[in-house]
Amino acid sequence: MLKAPSNLESLPQELKDLVVDHIYQIPDEDERLRALCATALVSRRFRYWAHKRLFATVVLRGKYGKPPAAIIRRIWQLRDLIDADPQSEKTGVASHIRSFTLSLGGHRASVVPPLEDNSLPAILQKIHHTGSRPRSLSILLFMPGDNDQLDWTSLHQDFRLALVNACHSALLTTLRLRGFKNLPHDILAGSSIDNIKFNNLSVKHYSKDETGGISPRLGACPQSQWISNDIVFPQELPLLLNSGDDPEVKINEVSPSMTNDPSSPMSNSSIQSQSSSISDPAIMGVRLYPDCIHLESIETDHTFPIFHLLDLTPTRSCSPEYILRKLRNLTMNIADMDGFKKTSEIFTNASSVEKLELKLNCAFVILY
Numbered sequence: 001m002l003k004a005p006s007n008l009e010s011l012p013q014e015l016k017d018l019v020v021d022h023i024y025q026i027p028d029e030d031e032r033l034r035a036l037c038a039t040a041l042v043s044r045r046f047r048y049w050a051h052k053r054l055f056a057t058v059v060l061r062g063k064y065g066k067p068p069a070a071i072i073r074r075i076w077q078l079r080d081l082i083d084a085d086p087q088s089e090k091t092g093v094a095s096h097i098r099s100f101t102l103s104l105g106g107h108r109a110s111v112v113p114p115l116e117d118n119s120l121p122a123i124l125q126k127i128h129h130t131g132s133r134p135r136s137l138s139i140l141l142f143m144p145g146d147n148d149q150l151d152w153t154s155l156h157q158d159f160r161l162a163l164v165n166a167c168h169s170a171l172l173t174t175l176r177l178r179g180f181k182n183l184p185h186d187i188l189a190g191s192s193i194d195n196i197k198f199n200n201l202s203v204k205h206y207s208k209d210e211t212g213g214i215s216p217r218l219g220a221c222p223q224s225q226w227i228s229n230d231i232v233f234p235q236e237l238p239l240l241l242n243s244g245d246d247p248e249v250k251i252n253e254v255s256p257s258m259t260n261d262p263s264s265p266m267s268n269s270s271i272q273s274q275s276s277s278i279s280d281p282a283i284m285g286v287r288l289y290p291d292c293i294h295l296e297s298i299e300t301d302h303t304f305p306i307f308h309l310l311d312l313t314p315t316r317s318c319s320p321e322y323i324l325r326k327l328r329n330l331t332m333n334i335a336d337m338d339g340f341k342k343t344s345e346i347f348t349n350a351s352s353v354e355k356l357e358l359k360l361n362c363a364f365v366i367l368y
Contacts, residue, residue: 013045020049048091055096064105064142068113071104079119082126094126098133101176105142108150111179115155121162128169135171138197139163141179149181149200167191174297177201185308188293195297199333201304292318294326301333302342320349331357 023039026032033054040050058078062071085092102120104111114120128135141150152160164184166172168191176197177183182204188196293310300306311318327350332343347356 016045017049020046020053023050024053051093052096055093057099057101058097059101060103061101062104062106062110062114065110066106068104068110071114072117072119075102075114075117075119075123079123082123089126089130094123094129095131097127097135099136099138099174100124100127101138101140103138103140103142107143108147111141111143111150112155115150115159118158121158124162124166128166128171131171133171134173135169136174136176137166137172138176139178139180140176143179149179149202151181152183152204167193183304186312188309189312190290191293193293194295195329196295197299197331198306198309199299199301199303203304203308205308292323294323296326297329297331298327298346299331299333301335302339306346320346321351324350325352327353329353329355329357331359333359333361335361 020036020039023035024032026035036050036054040047040054060071060074060078062068082088082092082094085094088094100123102114104114124137128137142148143150164187167175167187170192172191172193174195174197175188175191175193178197178199178201181202183201185203185205291311291313293312295310298306307316307320307323310323324346330347330350330353332339332346334340334343343358347353
């Protein structure tokens with residue numbers, strides 16, 4: 001790297017910020033990217049601020065119907081770029097990525113290989129491992145015909161584990177998923193996610209027999225151990241713990257994310273009152289999660305029952321009003337009259353909604 005002139009380094013930081021911000025406002029995208037790349041070569045400080053803008057949003061799109069080699073190569077390049085900097089997660093490329101999108105289209109032979117490449121789980125782990133700013137993650141699959149969803153249980157275990165861990169990162173606040181079949185119904189449990197965009201999905205409640213005693217959020221899997229970073233998840237572990245969780249959680253310790261609403265069957269007060277009488281060893285060491293997910297923004301197309309994802313009680317006993325009490329933005333993708341009916345049911349129970357958006361993808365015959 002060329003050494004920056006001393007007079008440039010002596011500029012106040014506010015002026016340096018203005019220089020980079022001015023470059024970032026260049027309307028032509030190609031010209032803007034070239035200018036930011038050139039700015040990154042001026043000095044370490046300029047590199048930091050240029051990279052912060054260059055890598056804030058990363059979008060990787062596979063060309064529809066094309067062989068997957070090109071998109072896999074781009075995934076490799078991103079991983080190499082992240083791995084090249086030993087401080088990537090703290091001050092380098094990985095720390096700057098606020099929004100990551102992987103969009104794949106075509107038949108199974110084009111969609112599956114990028115998801116099974118071992119570079120993708122490594123990238124997800126790096127992006128969501130450390131930091132202080134909110135993150136957004138999008139994994140979008142566009143497959144033609146009747147077989148337009150990819151079965152969650154057919155995906156490589158490394159990808160499934162990486163996605164589940166990302167969902168439970170304290171940094172992730174927005175999650176977009178499309179084109180998955182049999183997604184675990186409790187994939188949002190214990191997460192910090194406030195906004196979801198879920199389309200063309202189906203969800204499934206996995207029993208302990210199906211999962212071999214391993215976390216249901218991973219779906220059906222072989223009788224083997226799961227490894228995430230430095231943590232091994234043995235077969236007898238009832239729930240998947242976060243990477244930062246203490247595997248020896250005392251039974252009278254309640255998760256900080258537990259709801260304080262006394263009307264909830266899983267409130268702090270009710271759990272604490274019951275903790276002294278709980279003796280079942282099967283739940284010893286298990287992190288307790290809230291009984292339902294309160295989201296601020298939802299976009300869905302009604303291809304799956306939304307409350308199956310948001311109500312985590314065994315009998316789905318939470319009322320729709322209670323589940324949707326924090327909802328502010330609601331976007332409905334409607335394909336038929338049934339979609340209007342389900343939209344009405346959600347909207348009726350979401351009294352806090354400030355913005356309602358309807359996206360119509362249907363045709364109606366008006367009878368006189």
